Amino acid sequence: MPAYHSTLMDADTRMVGNMALLPLRTQFKGPAPKETKDSDIIDEAIYYFKANVFFKNYEIKSEADRTLIYVTLYITECLKKLQKCSSRSQGEKEMYTLGITNFPIPGEPGFPLNAMYAKPTSKQEEEAMRMYLQQIRQETGLRLCERVFDPDTDKPSKWWVCFVKKQFMNKSLSAPGQ
Numbered sequence: 688m689p690a691y692h693s694t695l696m697d698a699d700t701r702m703v704g705n706m707a708l709l710p711l712r713t714q715f716k717g718p719a720p721k722e723t724k725d726s727d728i729i730d731e732a733i734y735y736f737k738a739n740v741f742f743k744n745y746e747i748k749s750e751a752d753r754t755l756i757y758v759t760l761y762i763t764e765c766l767k768k769l770q771k772c773s774s775r776s777q778g779e780k781e782m783y784t785l786g787i788t789n790f791p792i793p794g795e796p797g798f799p800l801n802a803m804y805a806k807p808t809s810k811q812e813e814e815a816m817r818m819y820l821q822q823i824r825q826e827t828g829l830r831l832c833e834r835v836f837d838p839d840t841d842k843p844s845k846w847w848v849c850f851v852k853k854q855f856m857n858k859s860l861s862a863p864g865q
Contacts, residue, residue, distance in 0.1 A: 690742045691735040693751035695728055700751070703816045704793055705805035707750040717822030718815045729827050732758035733834060740853045753804060754823075760799075760860045761824055763853070765831050767861075770848045775836040778843070782828025790824070790860070792816050799858045 693707075701708040703718075710722035711729065726734075732755050739745070739759055747753060768785055772778040791797035792813065794806025807813035835847045 690739050690745050692748050693728065693731055693755045695731065696749040696751035702750060703812055703819055704807050705750055706753045706757070706793070706816070708815075708819055709751060709754055711822065711826060713822060713826040715822050715825045717818045719819055719822050728754050729758060729823065729830055731755065732762060732827070733830060735759075736762050737850065740850055740855045742855065743857055745856055747803065756800070756803070756856070757820065758823060758827055759855050760858060761827055762831060763850070763855060764860050765828055766835070766847060766851045769831070769835050769843050770851050772843060774841045775832055778832045778836060779829070782832055783825070786821065786825035786828045790820070792820060799860060 695709055696707060701720075708719060709728045710724075711717075711719040711727050712722040713719065728751065735755075736759055739755075740763065745752070745756060747756075765782060765785065768781045769778050772781055792807070793801060793804035793816070794813075798804070807816050835843050837844050
């Protein structure tokens with residue numbers, strides 16, 4: 688069974704590095720264009736997460752796949768935090784904190800996928816990439832809380848938390864031991 692790839696790449700999609708700057712349905716400020724369709728890259732990553740997380744190799748077919756890879760790895764980091772939360776409100780606070788904390792971008796030491804991602808070519812592109820990734824991180828955390836927490840018990844669903852130990856492509860966005 689092959690891995691799922693992004694279907695959101697258009698010919699006129701803007702790039703930042705060699706990553707697609709895809710539209711998002713979000714209230715958070717950032718460089719991403721507003722999405723008018725029902726789903727965006729975050730919805731796609733959450734939908735395909737449970738299937739894609741089992742793959743150790745992932746063939747990149749478009750620049751949108753690089754964005755999908757980043758969101759998938761970030762979902763894993765979110766689940767690590769959410770498994771320790773006792774309520775949805777605590778989970779939302781954790782996701783907000785994780786979303787705005789300082790994080791490495793492609794080209795910086797500490798970014799786990801430097802071999803697959805191009806370093807931003809200018810200071811402006813670097814800033815746009817950092818803002819776009821932060822926008823993705825904030826929105827992903829918010830949407831994941833909607834999916835992960837059971838509305839009846841206000842606890843994380845075991846059907847999401849069971850994926851905490853899985854590593855997509857044997858990579859992690861956090862430093863070893865965290």
